[in-house]
Amino acid sequence: MIVKTIFKIHRLVFRKPSKSNVRMALEQKQYMYDLSWRVGMLYICGESVEGISEWLSVEERDIISMLNKLADEVKYE
Secondary structure, rough: HHHHHHHHHHHHHOOOOOHHHHHHHHHHHOOOOHHHHHHHHHOOOOOHHHHHHHHOOOOOOHHHHHHHHHHOOOOOO
């Protein structure tokens, strides 16, 4: 419960999920190598949202949307 609250506060402040939250989402997603997985991997490896946007030729708002969607899919135990 505490972790979920911390992740929500991070998203409210920074408008994007934390790297730990995205990492949890990718672990639970069972390695479906789609675009959102690639965005998540680049993000947790330290690439900025702007850099990911340039690499994949996708707008920054779409990158942030994908990251938030990944974070929404995390199931907390």
